[in-house]
Amino acid sequence: xxxxxxxxxxxxxxxxxxxxxxxxxxxxxxxxxxxxxxxxxxxxxxxxxxxxxxxxxxxxxxxxxxxxxxxxxxxxxxxxxxxxxxxxxxxxxxxxxxxxxxxxxxxxxxxxxxxxxxxxxxxxxxxxxxxxxxxxxxxxxxxxxxxxxxxxxxxxxxxxxxxxxxxxxxxxxxxxxxxxxxxxxxxxxxxxxxxxxxxxxxxxxxxxxxxxxxxxxxxxxxxxxxxxxxxxxxxxxxxxxxxxxxxxxxxxxxxxxxxxxxxxxxxxxxxxx
Numbered sequence: 001x002x003x004x005x006x007x008x009x010x011x012x013x014x015x016x017x018x019x020x021x022x023x024x025x026x027x028x029x030x031x032x033x034x035x036x037x038x039x040x041x042x043x044x045x046x047x048x049x050x051x052x053x054x055x056x057x058x059x060x061x062x063x064x065x066x067x068x069x070x071x072x073x074x075x076x077x078x079x080x081x082x083x084x085x086x087x088x089x090x091x092x093x094x095x096x097x098x099x100x101x102x103x104x105x106x107x108x109x110x111x112x113x114x115x116x117x118x119x120x121x122x123x124x125x126x127x128x129x130x131x132x133x134x135x136x137x138x139x140x141x142x143x144x145x146x147x148x149x150x151x152x153x154x155x156x157x158x159x160x161x162x163x164x165x166x167x168x169x170x171x172x173x174x175x176x177x178x179x180x181x182x183x184x185x186x187x188x189x190x191x192x193x194x195x196x197x198x199x200x201x202x203x204x205x206x207x208x209x210x211x212x213x214x215x216x217x218x219x220x221x222x223x224x225x226x227x228x229x230x231x232x233x234x235x236x237x238x239x240x241x242x243x244x245x246x247x248x249x250x251x252x253x254x255x256x257x258x259x260x261x262x263x264x265x266x267x268x269x270x271x272x273x
Contacts, residue, residue: 002014002058003058004080004083006076006079006080007072007075007076007079008067009054009059009060009062009067009076010059010060011051011052011054011059011060011076011080012031012032012051012052012057012058012059013049013050013051013080013084014032014049014050014051015047015048015049015050015084015086016039016043016047016048017042017043017044017045017046017047017048018047019045019046019047020046020047020089020090020113020267021046021047021048021049021081021084021086021087021088021089021090021113022042022045022046022047022048022049022089022090022091022092022267023049023050023051023077023081023086023089023090023091023092023101024038024039024042024048024049024050024051024092024093024097025051025053025077025091025092025093025094025096025097025098025100025101026052026053026056026094026096026097027094027095027096027097027098027119027250028095028096028188028191028192028195029056029153029156029180029183029188030053030056030094030097030179030180031052031053031056031057031058031179031182031183032050032051032052032057033050033057033179034179035050035252037256038252038256038259038260041260041264042260042264045264045267045268046090046267047086049080049081049084049086049089051077051080053068053073053096053097053100053191053195054067054068054072054073054187054190054191054194054195055068055183055184055186055187055188055189055190055191055194055195056183056187056188056191057182057183059187061184061186061187061190062190062194064194065189065190065191065192065193065194065195065199066194066199067190067194068190068191068193068194068195069194069195069199069200070099070100070103070195070199070200070201071103071107071200071201073100073103073195074100074103074104074107074108075107075108077100077104077111078104078108078111081111082111087110087111088110088111088112088113089111089112089113090112090113090114090115090116090267091104091105091111091112091113091114091115091116091212092115092116092117092118092263092267093116093117093118093120094118094119094250094252095118095119095120095249095250096191096195097118098117098118098119098120098121099120099121099122099123099195099197099200099203100195101115101116101117101120102115102117102120102122102203102207102210102232103200103201103203105210105212105214106203106206106207106209106210107206109209109210109211109212112212113212114212114213114214114215114266114267115210115212115213115214115215116214116215116216116217116263116266116267117214117215117216117217117229117232118216118217118218118251118252118259119217119218119219119222119225119228119229119249119250119251120216120228120229120232121197121225121228121232122202122203122204122207122228122231122232122235123197123200123201123202123203123204124197124198124202125202125204129198130197130198130199130202131198132198133196133197133198134196134198134199135198136198137192137193137196137197137198137199138192138193140152140192141188141189141190141192141193143155144185144188144189144192145185145186145189148185149180149181149183149184149185149188150181152185152188153177153180153181156180157177161222161224161225161248161249162248162249162250163221163248164219164221164222164247164248164249164250164254165248165250165253165254168253168254172253176253204231204235207232207235207236208235208236208237210236210237211237213238213266213269213270214233214236214238214239214240215239215240215241215242215262215263215266216229216232216233216239216240216241216242217242217244217251217259217262217263218241218242218243218244218251219243219244219246219247219248219249219250219251219254219255220243220244220245220246220247221246221247221248222247222248222249225248225249226243229241240266242262244258244259244262247259
């Protein structure tokens with residue numbers, strides 16, 4: 001399937017491989033193809049479903065940013081997986097994708113078989129924190145629309161949370177930049193306003209209801225993200241934590257072999273679960 005229409009919004013959806021379904025959810029400024037070699041390797045073990053999240057890649061750009069929200073995206077993905085006869089599916093999400101995966105597991109438990117969350121967040125706990133994050137994301141979106149995608153990507157590459165990527169080999173860094181530049185200013189602005197951490201419903205109160213076996217992967221060098229990951233692990237019954245020593249916020253890019261080994265081993269563990 002490609003160009004799936006869900007509740008008025010077009011989603012880019014691609015499926016390959018055989019076996020237990022595995023949904024991959026990328027982060028902000030990414031797209032389904034950002035999973036690259038990971039998706040290729042996973043497709044040898046699973047039936048891999050990759051999507052472009054709203055405002056990213058070839059998926060639609062909603063006129064109302066709320067249509068790109070974490071909540072609406074989780075609902076859409078439940079419908080997409082059902083249409084593809086891919087339920088229950090393993091779900092692996094990174095950052096923005098991890099927040100959507102977390103919502104999917106909490107609100108649509110029958111859809112999720114096993115859950116892998118890379119650098120997740122349950123959202124800011126207080127209204128003051130949420131308001132501050134909404135304001136910061138609105139300012140980013142304004143700059144993006146005013147200055148264009150190239151200026152924004154240069155700025156985004158130097159966000160403190162992504163510092164670990166500054167040491168990437170030049171060829172890989174250029175490839176990552178090219179992927180980001182294939183997004184549009186309007187699409188990323190909609191995602192910032194609609195799906196930012198300050199705009200999502202905090203999930204702290206829903207974590208205890210998640211029954212899918214869960215693995216949280218975080219980088220030891222991600223000082224802010226480690227705390228957020230610890231909150232998620234503490235809230236989900238039986239959740240496991242894996243810390244990759246030499247990685248920051250993006251273990252799948254900074255330590256790809258370790259990341260994929262952890263994820264694959266967990267997803268294949270007790271495969272009847």
